[in-house]
Amino acid sequence: MSNDFAQFQDAFFEEAAEHLAIVEEGLLALEQHPQDLELLAKIFRSAHSIKGASGMFGFTALAQFTHKMETLLDLLRNEQKVVTAAIADLLLKSTDCLKSLMEAAKSGVAVDEETVQRLTTELATASALEPQPPAVQEAKPTAAPARSDGQERTYHITWTPPEWLFKRGLDPLQVVKELNGLGELSAVKLDMSRVPDLNLIDPEKCYLSWELQLLTGRDLKSIETAFEFVREDSKLSIEEVRSTESGGHSDERKVSAGSGGIHHGEGSDPKPLGEILVESGVVSPAALEQALAQQKRVGEILVEQKAVTPRQLEQALHTQRQQEVAAQTKKADSTSIRVDTAKIDKLINLVGELVITQSMLSDLGSRFEIKQLPVLLERVAQLERNTREIQERVMGIRMLPIGTAFSRFPRLVRDLSAKAGKKIQLVLSGEETELDKTVIESIGDPLTHLVRNSADHGLEPPEERLDNNKSEVGTIRLNAFHEGGNICITVEDDGRGLNREKIFAKAVKQGMVGENEKLSDDQIWPLIFRPGFSTAEKVTDVSGRGVGMDVVKRNIEALGGTVSIKTVTGKGTTFTLKLPLTLAIIEGMTVRVGQETYIVPLLSILESIQPKEGAIKTVIGKGELINVRGTYLPMIRMYEVFTLQPEHTSPMKAILLILETEGERVAVMVDEILGQQQVVIKSMEQNFRKVEGIAGATILGDGTVGFILDVRGLLEIARHGAPIAA
Numbered sequence: 001m002s003n004d005f006a007q008f009q010d011a012f013f014e015e016a017a018e019h020l021a022i023v024e025e026g027l028l029a030l031e032q033h034p035q036d037l038e039l040l041a042k043i044f045r046s047a048h049s050i051k052g053a054s055g056m057f058g059f060t061a062l063a064q065f066t067h068k069m070e071t072l073l074d075l076l077r078n079e080q081k082v083v084t085a086a087i088a089d090l091l092l093k094s095t096d097c098l099k100s101l102m103e104a105a106k107s108g109v110a111v112d113e114e115t116v117q118r119l120t121t122e123l124a125t126a127s128a129l130e131p132q133p134p135a136v137q138e139a140k141p142t143a144a145p146a147r148s149d150g151q152e153r154t155y156h157i158t159w160t161p162p163e164w165l166f167k168r169g170l171d172p173l174q175v176v177k178e179l180n181g182l183g184e185l186s187a188v189k190l191d192m193s194r195v196p197d198l199n200l201i202d203p204e205k206c207y208l209s210w211e212l213q214l215l216t217g218r219d220l221k222s223i224e225t226a227f228e229f230v231r232e233d234s235k236l237s238i239e240e241v242r243s244t245e246s247g248g249h250s251d252e253r254k255v256s257a258g259s260g261g262i263h264h265g266e267g268s269d270p271k272p273l274g275e276i277l278v279e280s281g282v283v284s285p286a287a288l289e290q291a292l293a294q295q296k297r298v299g300e301i302l303v304e305q306k307a308v309t310p311r312q313l314e315q316a317l318h319t320q321r322q323q324e325v326a327a328q329t330k331k332a333d334s335t336s337i338r339v340d341t342a343k344i345d346k347l348i349n350l351v352g353e354l355v356i357t358q359s360m361l362s363d364l365g366s367r368f369e370i371k372q373l374p375v376l377l378e379r380v381a382q383l384e385r386n387t388r389e390i391q392e393r394v395m396g397i398r399m400l401p402i403g404t405a406f407s408r409f410p411r412l413v414r415d416l417s418a419k420a421g422k423k424i425q426l427v428l429s430g431e432e433t434e435l436d437k438t439v440i441e442s443i444g445d446p447l448t449h450l451v452r453n454s455a456d457h458g459l460e461p462p463e464e465r466l467d468n469n470k471s472e473v474g475t476i477r478l479n480a481f482h483e484g485g486n487i488c489i490t491v492e493d494d495g496r497g498l499n500r501e502k503i504f505a506k507a508v509k510q511g512m513v514g515e516n517e518k519l520s521d522d523q524i525w526p527l528i529f530r531p532g533f534s535t536a537e538k539v540t541d542v543s544g545r546g547v548g549m550d551v552v553k554r555n556i557e558a559l560g561g562t563v564s565i566k567t568v569t570g571k572g573t574t575f576t577l578k579l580p581l582t583l584a585i586i587e588g589m590t591v592r593v594g595q596e597t598y599i600v601p602l603l604s605i606l607e608s609i610q611p612k613e614g615a616i617k618t619v620i621g622k623g624e625l626i627n628v629r630g631t632y633l634p635m636i637r638m639y640e641v642f643t644l645q646p647e648h649t650s651p652m653k654a655i656l657l658i659l660e661t662e663g664e665r666v667a668v669m670v671d672e673i674l675g676q677q678q679v680v681i682k683s684m685e686q687n688f689r690k691v692e693g694i695a696g697a698t699i700l701g702d703g704t705v706g707f708i709l710d711v712r713g714l715l716e717i718a719r720h721g722a723p724i725a726a
Contacts, residue, residue, distance in 0.1 A: 153216065157213070412451060431480070
């Protein structure tokens with residue numbers, strides 16, 4: 001049962017995180033549309049969902065804090081309060097606090113109680129209704145008051161919960177408790193007529209029904225909201241009892257609902273060693289207690305030895321707890337994924353077709369004759385089609401809308417806008433574009449760096465924009481779209497643009513380039529990706545464009561992607577990230593060098609050529625260069641790098657592949673191009689060891705192993721002249 005309960009809790013945290021995202025997204029939109037009652041209702045429903053579910057699972061602190069938020073949201077949606085910038089900001093801070101409380105409930109990490117108390121007080125203050133003059137009250141009655149007309153009414157409620165109530169870890173008494181918070185409950189009757197014979201009872205099913213009377217000043221909508229989590233498959237009736245007197249309720253008739261949830265039986269966990277020793281008579285309880293009192297952790301010993309202070313120990317323990325939570329969160333995130341049932345259905349149908357094809361082949365194999373060769377080839381072709389389609393469908397299961405990665409940026413831009421004193425709007429497009437889940441998880445940090453730097457250094461302050469005949473509101477655009485077999489993500493701003501002179505001067509100062517070097521724009525812009533490079537005139541907590549940009553380049557290239565820059569002074573800058581749709585399968589060009597087969601990532605190949613006499617030059621200190629339409633590129637002989645026996649040693653008889661990586665181009669000499677194909681990547685480090693110049697391996701059609709080239713590593717090997725032993 002404990003495993004089932006843990007599974008229910010995991011589902012709760014997953015759904016609660018989704019509701020939190022809806023709340024945060026809604027609050028950000030609410031700042032722009034404070035009169036949108038439908039949006040307020042949506043935010044309220046999500047907050048109420050978190051409150052109800054957390055209460056049912058026994059997460060009291062989370063439920064109580066959400067209740068404070070819900071109270072303020074209820075006043076806003078009923079137009080008893082007006083959405084102001086201060087209220088929106090308070091609700092956003094409360095959402096952050098909710099995330100902390102949820103993490104505490106999930107992982108047991110301590111929360112900042114001072115922040116929780118402060119925000120609870122601020123929410124209570126913001127929820128306090130100020131008395132209005134009678135004239136104002138008459139002139140503008142509320143559209144949907146929380147209390148109907150100030151008069152208390154009695155409602156007769158009958159509720160038959162669904163049978164699956166207990167299976168989902170829900171406690172019906174939490175509903176009763178919430179009703180009691182709306183007013184005064186009386187005449188509560190438990191109906192057990194659905195309970196079968198004791199021998200037929202399923203302990204995981206709910207057979208009970210309730211009949212209640214509620215005296216309250218709240219409206220019918222508020223009562224219905226208490227049943228929101230259990231409305232599915234429930235039988236619910238709420239009727240007003242008009243002839244019932246409102247007085248006469250004693251304390252004995254009030255319902256006090258205790259905390260619910262599923263309680264585990266004793267002994268479900270292994271006993272501590274000390275308890276076992278006591279039970280076996282090895283030690284006495286007093287001796288065990290004395291021994292436990294003397295146990296010390298390494299931190300306590302270090303404090304006693306004055307190697308660290310108590311404050312330093314507490315900080316270290318806090319850091320350790322944060323790291324544990326982060327590790328647990330990352331592990332939880334990477335082990336689950338939501339899949340559209342339509343994708344599963346299509347996959348099941350394809351597996352059925354595959355089974356049929358396999359059965360046909362087995363039948364044919366048992367009585368095969370040479371005259372049936374055309375039939376065999378046809379069925380093998382059918383098997384190939386089924387396999388390819390299953391592969392595409394399975395990869396599609398891992399594909400998620402990139403909007404899940406974009407969702408963090410509205411809040412980020414809002415906070416950066418306030419911190420930098422700028423007016424910034426974020427425009428998102430292409431959120432429905434699908435990308436592999438692993439890639440989505442990996443591009444979060446690079447995109448965050450680009451957006452932060454665009455907001456802090458790319459966009460000008462409002463007064464500067466007005467002086468340049470621009471709108472005082474700067475714009476950052478995030479867009480995603482498919483291009484061939486890849487996905488492109490652009491981060492565009494309409495700010496100052498990159499300053500060529502400033503970048504070049506900084507590069508000279510840091511010794512990256514010579515003062516008299518002549519560099520083109522395409523050579524200047526990539527300098528901002530160098531580690532530690534920044535053109536910021538002053539250091540801020542966000543810093544200037546260039547700080548952290550090396551992280552962007554390194555992370556994107558680790559995914560097999562590229563970064564490019566387009567900028568116009570005074571108009572803005574666009575960063576384009578080009579990424580593979582998935583990391584599990586790549587499009588590659590199969591080439592042969594001697595008797596060995598290699599795969600070159602198609603994304604890196606610009607063209608293939610066969611050079612003419614005189615195109616190859618040897619330059620002292622730089623090795624062999626080839627003239628490609630007036631541009632000299634370094635040439636790498638693959639057989640020298642991997643110490644192979646080639647078929648051709650003359651470049652004029654071989655094939656040269658022009659590859660590009662990190663803005664650099666190189667010509668790689670191979671014997672033959674075999675063709676293009678999709679290859680499944682297998683890790684070299686997991687199956688063998690890391691090999692320089694090799695990004696991974698794959699199994700080829702003939703069963704042999706083919707190595708996937710790492711173009712960046714190959715270039716570095718050629719530069720340092722360190723061939724790999726065969």
